[in-house]
Amino acid sequence: MYDVRGRVALVTGGARGIGFATARGLYDRGASVALVDLGAEEAEASAAKLGDRAIGIAADVTDRDAIEAAVQETVERLGGLDIVVANAGIAPAAATTRAMDYDAFERVIEVNLLGVWRTVRAGLPHVVERQGHVVVVASVYAFVNGVLLSPYAIAKAGVEQMGRALRAELAPHGASASVAYFGFIDTEMVRDGMSDPVANALEDSLPAFMLRRLPPSTAGRAIVEGIETRAPRIIRPKWWTAHSVLRGILNPLLDRYMERDKRTQDAIRAGDDEHRVTGPKIVAGGDRR
16 A cells, blocks of 8 residues: 555646546545646645645646656655656547547647656656655556547557556665556546547447446546555546456557448538637647546
8 A cells, every 4th residue: 555645745736536536535545745837826726625644736748847846846845756657648539540639639649648748757857766656647548449539549548558567667776656547537628528529429329338438536536545555557437447357459440330331421421520610629628537
């Protein structure tokens, strides 16, 4: 067990959703927490809801200097850094790779993959020194077909690989890392994404049990428990664990199904309209999930 009492944690995308739920869980267990998000006012307001061991810091995770400054501010104000939770993420409007806006596609990769890398890299010297823990937030999209959301799936698959490598690389130092995989969590990003008619059409082709939304508190609690047990994987809902383990068998079958299923193909046709997405629309418009 890794006792988080007296530890210092930094959580990106910390002002709301999964990030805030994680920060609250760590704070309630005795950790000091830096909530990092795009807007200073929102980050500070969320920190104030927790108490005097929490601070809010404004930083864009795609800006290396900004995230390094956020780490340094955390160390100076809270006395160190033991835990990094790289949670910040965005999603594009649903569209095929052919129809998706160039800037939207690349922005998702920039935030969801390179933003995680920059966050982790900035915090690693402190985590190693204090034998702490890193959590990178991936998604079940790391191992399921990312149809109509390909940059999101690409980024999350990359985050999974980063987390797995980190786990092995940190072991000689007495530190550790987890990869978190979540299905549909009831966050602003998911609500905005599912309001899109193309996303709705794809949603209609999936079994209802796959679409059940869990509250952010469930995801946050899972991350905190994963940190306390230094778990290699954090998966919610838990039934996705079976899919992850059996992905080599299930994914070829599901890919073939998507090629033939009429409802899926109708959704793809709707998302293939190059004129439907006219600009770099980003769901939830900020570094949060």
